[in-house]
Amino acid sequence: DTGMFTYDPGFTSTASCESKITYIDGDEGVLLYRGYPIDQLAEHGDFLETCYLLLYGELPTATQKADFDYRITRHTMVHEQMARFFQGFRRDAHPMAVMVASVGALSAFYHDSTNIADPVERMVASTRMIAKIPTLAAMAYKYSIGQPFVYPKNDLDYTSNFLRMCFAVPCEEYKVNPVMSRALDRFFMLHADHEQNASTSTVRLAGSSGANPFACVAAGIASLWGPAHGGANEAVLKMLAEIGTPDRIPIYIAKAKDKNDPFRLMGFGHRVYKNYDPRAKIMQRTTREVLAELGVKDDLLDVAIELERIALHDEYFIEKKLYPNIDFYSGITLKAMGLPTTMFTVLFAVARTVGWIAQWKEMIEDPGSKIGRPRQLYTGEKQRDYLPMSKR
């Protein structure tokens, strides 16, 4: 036992820790944030309320919510030199590469919130990280399309501010579409935390050494980028586009079942859920609402619904308990909002930042937490003597 992680040779890469933040029942398809079911939070609350809940453990009173919204809103700008920092990237850089670099660079700007031993600095760093991640994400998008950066506006809510920073141009006023803002707010809530997934475990391991939270979140973004994790939403859209029409679905179902074919059905399966991912159900409903209210017809939604119907009746997927996960529908919603596929995982990172920060904070504030040091099962050579070149 290394203090924070309990190593059990029976597991290949599982590290475990104690946490009070998020509970998942993979067999029943249950997800609770601090004990509250995700569907109730998505129905009645908003993303910043969920942020407060994940960080502090209780739903905020009206005063606490107003104070928290105020604190977050007033940290949404980034240091003006970050704009020059972006100029070093190629315009065609993947926005996730830009996010890893720019979030890590925050530790080069905010020296007054990197001393993790100081609770005030921890709170300031947490507030700054949650507040600035949408601004950096919007900057990454604007930079990739050659448009000028848009500053945040303090009279807009968190999600509307993000949409405006992404889509406003100097030539005309931008009016936030409330349908898109509400759908994106729900997207953020659904992706906010998910106990010890790969990227959160990365943040905890990085933070266990005492590294500052900006550097830890940058490590989390790097881990999230992979197609087996947060990169899946981008991969789902590519897969649906490659399938193209419902009549081609059987070809891909067969490929997914073929052990010799590396192809996997993107957006299906999960390390923990062996039942329907509760977030996927809410995401599917949101996708339908957004497409209907925006008057968008997307044939890929028809392919997705038919693919899900066929897969859920296929003995391979039933036997292996493979169900749609949150990434299966999320991309169609983001596409309907006008975001490119390269921004999908960036939005996942924007949402998950509060989960990473809440889990990092919980670990740092645990007096018993130690540096993470997972062990290994050594399967290499036994000790042997050096061989001179003539004998190799």
Ligand code: SDX
């Ligand atoms: C996220 O951890 C989290 O909480 C992550 C996340 C979060 O909020 O942080 O929920 C977000 O990352 C969701 C997952 C997004 N990834 C994808 O959609 C990519 C496609 N899915 C697969 O790559 C896969 O399902 C994983 C990586 C998600 C899980 O892979 P595992 O651990 O192999 O899943 P498993 O052990 O349950 O697999 C059981 C069997 C295996 O076959 P056998 O070894 O038993 O022969 O099912 C197979 C797998 O090969 N399988 C699939 C499959 N997923 C698993 N076969 C075809 N298509 C798939 N999608």
